[in-house]
Amino acid sequence: MQQTSNDPLHGKTLKVIVETLVDFYGFDTLAELIPVNCFTNNPSIKSTLTFLRKTDWARKKVEELYVRTLPKLEG
Template sequence: MENNKSKDPLHGLTLQNIMEQLVTYYGFDTLGALIKIKCFTDNPSIKSSLIFLRKTDWARKKVEELYLKTLPRLQ
């Protein structure tokens, strides 16, 4: 039995991978409605969102929480 496998569902995922999956699933319009941050509503791109999210812990946490809630639908 393997005991070294992480129980963290975000383990091994990059922020870019999370964002790509969320944008594919929701699109930026819905993401901007679900998480009110400017990088999702004003001229959004994955690149600009990643720059903001890497600097802003509270926003990254909201994105990760949304990803975890959405995860069952992504599989």
């Protein structure tokens, strides 16, 4: 019997999370929802990933937004 994780982030890389959020919201809306420079000043996936990997509090906010967004993506 295989056990599955109830964690919606299980198996998701930060890159997949960021790309999903950018595809769904766009950088402009992300900057409104989470006001950090990586979303407002010359945003890119690469610069966002670099920032989030160094900044735990911002990564946590992005992960929380992803979890809240999942029902919208599935529905």
